[in-house]
Amino acid sequence: MINTGIHQTSAGQSGGAETGPPLAVAVVSGDRITYEGAVAALAAFPGLRVLPRGDERKADVLVAFDEAASDQVLKHVERISADQPHARAVLVTDSITEPRLVRAISLGVVSVVLRPTATFSEIADAAVAASIGHADVPPHILGPLIQHMRRMERHGSGAGSGLSARDMTVLRMLSDGLDTAQIASRLSYSERTIKSIVHAIINTLGVKNRTHAVAYMIRAGLL
Structure with missing residues (x-):
């Protein structure tokens, strides 16, 4: 110390x-x-x-x-x-x-x-x-x-995707079928914040939409 x-x-x-x-x-x-x-x-x-x-x-x-x-x-x-x-x-x-x-x-x-x-x-x-x-x-x-x-790193945890732990949490919830309002409630965020996070994820991954983002991460073995 x-x-x-x-x-x-x-x-x-x-x-x-x-x-x-x-x-x-x-x-x-x-x-x-x-x-x-x-x-x-x-x-x-x-x-x-x-x-x-x-x-x-x-x-x-x-x-x-x-x-x-x-x-x-x-x-x-x-x-x-x-x-x-x-x-x-x-x-x-x-x-x-x-x-x-x-x-x-x-x-x-x-x-x-x-x-x-x-x-x-x-x-x-x-x-x-x-x-x-x-x-x-x-x-x-x-x-x-x-x-x-x-x-x-070996088993895939979002490393190399450019996404944070929070981003990965939101993606997992999206893959489970939750909408932005439900995710906001579970994480104690505003729905606006969750929408901003999803938008940032889409931009980071270079995909078209949230569905494409989830599919991309599943195919990459990161979700």
Whole structure:
């Protein structure tokens, strides 16, 4: 973890020197106790400005707490990342599988902190590091992650198509017969956003329409 110089004194008060405007941080958690505890702890660091609930789209960094990187929290991160492309996300979790980690990274997570051994000082450091483009994944899951991604490449997962994980999700739903309104409802997006995603997919693949896009990906063995 990068040492940013942000720390707390032994008396529990904020310490360290600020080197610029505070970093705008939004805390994301489905658990109220975890949320309130994280907000209070991170707000004590002088280099961080914790945003109130509802202002997540103004954040430089999202710090998402979830014991198993659930779909609920990851979808929340994805929605904010879609609206705020410059924002980075740090995931604080008890444990995570390789497929779930791949999905988290595809949705905007750049660093993972394992909660059982982490301190809030380390989480604050991870947030600052993420804001300047540094990624961090625990060493013991980095190797399995690389192997998992290699397996994905071999078996076809959208790699080489130029499509993102979100694009592939929308395509799979289209192939299942869902219309844009149903997809929007399931992914918690507006129908207009889904139509924009479909339009971008069609342009990326150079096909005529959504039906052609699904057929193209099936023939390529990517769907």
